[in-house]
Amino acid sequence: MNIHEYQAKEVFARFGIPISPGQVATTPDEARAHAERIGFPVVVKAQVHSGGRGKAGGVKLAHGPQEAYDKARDILALHVKGLPVRQVLVTGAVDIASETYVGILLDRASKRPLIMVSAAGGVDIEETAKTSPEKIVRCAVDPRTGLLPYQARALMQRVQPDAALAARMAQLVEKLYRVWWECDASLCEINPLVVTQAGEVIALDAKMSLDDNALDRHPELEAYRDDRDESAGSVLAREKGLSYVKLDGDIGCIINGAGLAMATLDLVKHYGGEPANFLDIGGSSNPEKMVTALTVITGDANVRAILVNIFGGITRCDDVARGLLQALDRMTIAAPIVIRLTGTNETEARAILAERGLSATTAMDEAVRAVVARAKGVTA
Numbered sequence: 001m002n003i004h005e006y007q008a009k010e011v012f013a014r015f016g017i018p019i020s021p022g023q024v025a026t027t028p029d030e031a032r033a034h035a036e037r038i039g040f041p042v043v044v045k046a047q048v049h050s051g052g053r054g055k056a057g058g059v060k061l062a063h064g065p066q067e068a069y070d071k072a073r074d075i076l077a078l079h080v081k082g083l084p085v086r087q088v089l090v091t092g093a094v095d096i097a098s099e100t101y102v103g104i105l106l107d108r109a110s111k112r113p114l115i116m117v118s119a120a121g122g123v124d125i126e127e128t129a130k131t132s133p134e135k136i137v138r139c140a141v142d143p144r145t146g147l148l149p150y151q152a153r154a155l156m157q158r159v160q161p162d163a164a165l166a167a168r169m170a171q172l173v174e175k176l177y178r179v180w181w182e183c184d185a186s187l188c189e190i191n192p193l194v195v196t197q198a199g200e201v202i203a204l205d206a207k208m209s210l211d212d213n214a215l216d217r218h219p220e221l222e223a224y225r226d227d228r229d230e231s232a233g234s235v236l237a238r239e240k241g242l243s244y245v246k247l248d249g250d251i252g253c254i255i256n257g258a259g260l261a262m263a264t265l266d267l268v269k270h271y272g273g274e275p276a277n278f279l280d281i282g283g284s285s286n287p288e289k290m291v292t293a294l295t296v297i298t299g300d301a302n303v304r305a306i307l308v309n310i311f312g313g314i315t316r317c318d319d320v321a322r323g324l325l326q327a328l329d330r331m332t333i334a335a336p337i338v339i340r341l342t343g344t345n346e347t348e349a350r351a352i353l354a355e356r357g358l359s360a361t362t363a364m365d366e367a368v369r370a371v372v373a374r375a376k377g378v379t380a
């Protein structure tokens with residue numbers, strides 16, 4: 001789950017990371033009132049779940065009340081990377097002396113938290129990683145000890161030659177590591193971390209992604225959820241406890257188990273198809289899950305054919321078949337459905353499906369080839 005900059009800054013502030021004071025507004029009038037309270041100049045910033053707001057015109061300086069009103073009005077009318085701006089953060093502007101990039105994420109290769117810093121702060125870090133990777137300095141942290149003060153100092157000295165400043169930046173990075181660790185974040189990023197003309201070290205921007213699987217430990221972070229830009233399908237899937245990842249293709253995939261789901265996506269690709277999603281109905285037997293799964297999938301307008309791939313173990317094939325029929329009773333599904341069922345109670349399942357004129361194969365290869373053909377408009 002991603003949270004907004006202003007929310008991440010609230011979290012950062014709780015851990016003692018310096019930020020400049022700010023308030024959120026949903027109208028230009030409100031933005032002007034906040035700006036007058038904060039004092040000029042202010043920066044008005046689009047609050048959307050996306051980076052690159054500056055480049056998209058979503059971050060603007062304002063020197064007086066009228067300008068704060070105008071900038072807020074303009075930004076609230078914007079879309080940033082397709083996302084409508086519903087709120088802006090009004091925050092005190094600072095004079096920047098230097099901008100540094102700091103990011104903490106989980107590095108799956110080394111199985112450790114990884115801190116990345118760069119003196120090329122303020123700009124798109126993905127771009128820096130591509131064009132001049134040597135400008136990014138990395139530090140893997142041993143999760144048993146956490147980030148040690150000397151490591152943080154050594155790291156920051158590589159991007160900040162002034163040792164006293166580097167030490168103060170290092171203290172901030174230690175706090176950011178605590179945020180990352182204690183909040184179960186998958187990403188904490190400050191871009192830019194600035195040194196102001198007055199010599200202050202502050203987080204000018206803040207980005208946080210949280211590990212969805214740990215959110216039940218953090219009700220205060222769960223409360224930051226803003227799902228207004230999420231599709232109805234993914235909201236429904238989350239509420240019903242199904243793993244759903246939307247992809248770009250046109251073949252809807254309903255599968256039990258993440259391993260089988262990944263193998264299925266690979267096979268769809270292998271036969272020249274493009275999966276529309278990754279949808280895992282999990283390992284329990286519950287016809288209702290099939291109904292939800294089909295509701296989620298048919299809500300995606302790109303889906304041209306549907307593959308149901310079930311390897312019955314704890315999941316019973318007859319329950320899946322019943323769920324499928326229940327779903328067909330309740331909704332009209334225009335896309336062709338290809339079914340592969342094998343394992344527990346597969347004979348019963350096939351009998352249930354046959355009553356309604358549906359058939360199922362036991363061979364995954366055959367099912368995938370069939371669904372790829374159907375998505376391309378080839379009728380069976």
Ligand code: GDP
Pocket residue numbers: 043045050051052053054055059092093094095096122123191192204205206
């Ligand atoms: P992003 O584009 O979504 O990453 O949004 P940022 O919060 O990083 O803002 C983009 C850029 O706006 C920063 O890199 C700064 O150069 C500039 N900016 C943001 N706040 C201030 C400020 O208080 N003072 C000045 N001078 N520039 C700012």
Ligand code: MN
Pocket residue numbers: 122191192205
């Ligand atoms: Mn930024």
